[in-house]
Amino acid sequence: MPTKFLESFGSKLAEKWVATLLTPAFVFWLGGAAAGLQRFGWKSASTWFSQQPEPLQIALLIGVLCVIAASAFVVQRFDLPVLRFLEGYWHPWLRPLRRCLIALEAKRSQRISTRWQTLKRIDPSQRNAEQRDELVQLDWQQLHLPLEKQLMPTRLGNILRAAEQRPLEKYGLDTIVCWSRLWLILPDAVKKDLQEARADLNTASRFWLWSLLFFIFWTFLAWWAAPVGIFSAIFAYNWALDAARNYGELIEATFDMHRHLLYQSLRWNLPPDPNEERRVGQQLTEYLWRGWG
Incomplete structure (x- = not known):
């Protein structure tokens, strides 16, 4: 994965609104990923991901971030x-x-x-x-x-x-x-x-x-x-x-x-x-x- 993408991603996660809005959503999906990997196996998932071309890996990671952000936005609408x-x-x-x-x-x-x-x-x-x-x-x-x-x-x-x-x-x-x-x-x-x-x-x-x-x-x-x-x-x-x-x-x-x-x-x-x-x-x-x- 390109270094610039990692640096940009890290800087965005450091922003205050990400910390306050996305952290619960991130933990939720991280817990779901951990539960899924425990159920279906970590080795097969990591092997499949590593076999994908780099652009697809980046696209998948961006898609995951979009899902996390969208779910955080939707759940926030239910505060009241x-x-x-x-x-x-x-x-x-x-x-x-x-x-x-x-x-x-x-x-x-x-x-x-x-x-x-x-x-x-x-x-x-x-x-x-x-x-x-x-x-x-x-x-x-x-x-x-x-x-x-x-x-x-x-x-x-x-x-x-x-x-x-x-x-x-x-x-x-x-x-x-x-x-x-x-x-x-x-x-x-x-x-x-x-x-x-x-x-x-x-x-x-x-x-x-x-x-x-x-x-x-x-x-x-x-x-x-x-x-x-x-x-x-x-x-x-x-x-x-x-x-x-x-x-x-x-x-x-x-x-x-x-x-x-x-x-x-x-x-x-x-x-x-x-x-x-x-x-x-x-x-x-x-x-x-x-x-x-």
Whole structure:
């Protein structure tokens, strides 16, 4: 193979967009190639490839790169549907499973709340270090749980649902309605932090999809594809949980620090009293959604 082609290929792989977009796809196809070679034999494939003329070898390698790039592009289009699935927005025929999982999440929420109340009743001077750490952990877990009637069937869904609810609870501003308007007037530095956090969440959901595809497509070729796919899917889901917490906290902080920009742009006065602000915030949400306050 010509040296110039190898140098060009190496320089392109070093580019940032290749590293972020194509790496999961490359690993997926590399794993498939390894599983296929294990199933059908490496020697016959390498012998066949070495017997081909050099132009055909280059064409085959370019074709492989095109397949990897195309598959990466296609899978990236599913970032939002996969994320919505992981949140628990499922087809109606999965409602029985959804109700069952929501009931389990409700029990988990109740256990956390009961234990938190038990520890909270202990006099602070009487709590030991372990109890203090547990109280902080339980408080943090409650922060990422929505109201009981708003529970989702998955932990990821509950983390994001809780983040959506907090601006409504504190300021009367519905996140879903107000976010697109607020986004347009945010400072560039805030937008950058939010975009990076959302990109991290999207990457985690994309990695989860690649893991699922790895399990589905390559398990019949090699037994080790099953544990690899399952392990990577679990890793990706936990990655998504951490990314969702970070993203949700940034959304809440954005409303905390920059909601006044929304009022100013719409020429609404921001009430100084928190109770009054919730009422006015509900009116503002109604105005943005339906056109009247």
